[in-house]
Amino acid sequence: MIYKCIITVRYAETDRMGISHHATYPVWFEEARSRWIAANGISYSEIENRGILLPVVGLHCRYLGTSDYMDSLCIHTQITKLTAARITFHYDVFNKDKLITSGSTEHAWIDKATFRPVNIKKHAPDLYQLMQRGMQESAV
Amino acid sequence: MIYKCIITVRYAETDRMGISHHATYPVWFEEARSRWIAANGISYSEIENRGILLPVVGLHCRYLGTSDYMDSLCIHTQITKLTAARITFHYDVFNKDKLITSGSTEHAWIDKATFRPVNIKKHAPDLYQLMQRGMQESAV
Amino acid sequence: MIYKCIITVRYAETDRMGISHHATYPVWFEEARSRWIAANGISYSEIENRGILLPVVGLHCRYLGTSDYMDSLCIHTQITKLTAARITFHYDVFNKDKLITSGSTEHAWIDKATFRPVNIKKHAPDLYQLMQRGMQESAV
Amino acid sequence: MIYKCIITVRYAETDRMGISHHATYPVWFEEARSRWIAANGISYSEIENRGILLPVVGLHCRYLGTSDYMDSLCIHTQITKLTAARITFHYDVFNKDKLITSGSTEHAWIDKATFRPVNIKKHAPDLYQLMQRGMQESAV
Numbered sequence: 025m026i027y028k029c030i031i032t033v034r035y036a037e038t039d040r041m042g043i044s045h046h047a048t049y050p051v052w053f054e055e056a057r058s059r060w061i062a063a064n065g066i067s068y069s070e071i072e073n074r075g076i077l078l079p080v081v082g083l084h085c086r087y088l089g090t091s092d093y094m095d096s097l098c099i100h101t102q103i104t105k106l107t108a109a110r111i112t113f114h115y116d117v118f119n120k121d122k123l124i125t126s127g128s129t130e131h132a133w134i135d136k137a138t139f140r141p142v143n144i145k146k147h148a149p150d151l152y153q154l155m156q157r158g159m160q161e162s163a164v
Numbered sequence: 165m166i167y168k169c170i171i172t173v174r175y176a177e178t179d180r181m182g183i184s185h186h187a188t189y190p191v192w193f194e195e196a197r198s199r200w201i202a203a204n205g206i207s208y209s210e211i212e213n214r215g216i217l218l219p220v221v222g223l224h225c226r227y228l229g230t231s232d233y234m235d236s237l238c239i240h241t242q243i244t245k246l247t248a249a250r251i252t253f254h255y256d257v258f259n260k261d262k263l264i265t266s267g268s269t270e271h272a273w274i275d276k277a278t279f280r281p282v283n284i285k286k287h288a289p290d291l292y293q294l295m296q297r298g299m300q301e302s303a304v
Numbered sequence: 305m306i307y308k309c310i311i312t313v314r315y316a317e318t319d320r321m322g323i324s325h326h327a328t329y330p331v332w333f334e335e336a337r338s339r340w341i342a343a344n345g346i347s348y349s350e351i352e353n354r355g356i357l358l359p360v361v362g363l364h365c366r367y368l369g370t371s372d373y374m375d376s377l378c379i380h381t382q383i384t385k386l387t388a389a390r391i392t393f394h395y396d397v398f399n400k401d402k403l404i405t406s407g408s409t410e411h412a413w414i415d416k417a418t419f420r421p422v423n424i425k426k427h428a429p430d431l432y433q434l435m436q437r438g439m440q441e442s443a444v
Numbered sequence: 445m446i447y448k449c450i451i452t453v454r455y456a457e458t459d460r461m462g463i464s465h466h467a468t469y470p471v472w473f474e475e476a477r478s479r480w481i482a483a484n485g486i487s488y489s490e491i492e493n494r495g496i497l498l499p500v501v502g503l504h505c506r507y508l509g510t511s512d513y514m515d516s517l518c519i520h521t522q523i524t525k526l527t528a529a530r531i532t533f534h535y536d537v538f539n540k541d542k543l544i545t546s547g548s549t550e551h552a553w554i555d556k557a558t559f560r561p562v563n564i565k566k567h568a569p570d571l572y573q574l575m576q577r578g579m580q581e582s583a584v
Contacts, residue, residue, distance in 0.1 A: 050186065079230075081227050083225040
């Protein structure tokens, strides 16, 4: 249910405050989400190749600590909500066992050609089941 | 009370979905916030030079529409909450008069040397008043 | 012949060295190039809409000085070479009248559908002439 | 002498052309350089902690092919030149065994406090030797 991956902070991701810039975390969430999906048996590219996009419609982050260049961050990723129209991922970012950022992204299932919502349960039931299974099972 | 600025979408800010990447919006918020502060008579650099940092502790975005390369976006920025410990900015991003993204960032007043919270009302009352005035007055 | 534009350094563009990150300069070059093209009567989007892409095939930068958050940089952009297959832009970045970075980008005219080279002189003579005129005339 | 590392293309690193944005390659070079240094027994953070910075003074890229989201790129990194004042790294980026980008970065050894050049051979002979050994030996 929770997929863990490691990301190492790049120099370019720091700012003059001497810490990782806050807008980098959504990019890491995206990377963690990509790996969650890949770990569950499909790549996000394949989803797009099937004519379905999963754009971010909501983003929330709470910053509790900081990270710096070369820090190895462990991101715990899980799906916390899944409907025929939407999917929500939650992320906890740990720096040396300390929770430094918690966040979530909400996504809409949309049609690539029209950018209109699709009912994923009807439109691609296998994809819906894959996500549902990933939400319930452990994928560590 | 609401400061408006224009940002033009860069090519590098788009992604393979053919739209501006969602993680670019927090960077634009930061730019809009910088300009809000500058329009109110101080630069954020000066705040840092006085030993005070304003790191982001919370970030929220709701994406209602999209933008693409070369689009001119108008960002409306305002302070919605100010205490001795925290400050919250709210942003509305318009693309050709359509609201495409709404978001907010919460910041903590901290000491540059220790990264510990400071009571800005006591520590730098002139700064607190400047922010308070900016929150109340029109700065269009 | 030389088009000048102003870019203000964003906080996110700085790094822990306390200066603008070197990989931001190519992004600014791109922005300057976009504006050069727009100032010469066509937008780069329109070029892409006509089925032609101008990907970067070569990039060169020499860093002579630094810039920091909120610095207003003046970028001087010009075309230094134009053939039926390739086009080269040159950029000089000034920070308070001091040349801090010089660079160039070489681009290939390619077909959007096939990613194969096109002879722009034959394929889109009006575009070739527009670039040639921009190379020769002043567009300050 | 040549250190190999793998980097996977992030969604945020692609652009509306449907390929990795060209300005991402210098960021990957930096990541590869960090890993080269780490593989040779010191972290770049430690170098900075000793009061020495290695800013980029020259950057060259030649783009021969493209990469896209989720592609695993193999970067071959090596030092091609080392003096008391400067160091040059060379990078070859492979996508499925095809060389897609070749590049190099030239760096100056400078003092963190003054941003003035330092003679690394005299100032930190152990560091110079470490780099020299890394240049000569195999570190795969």
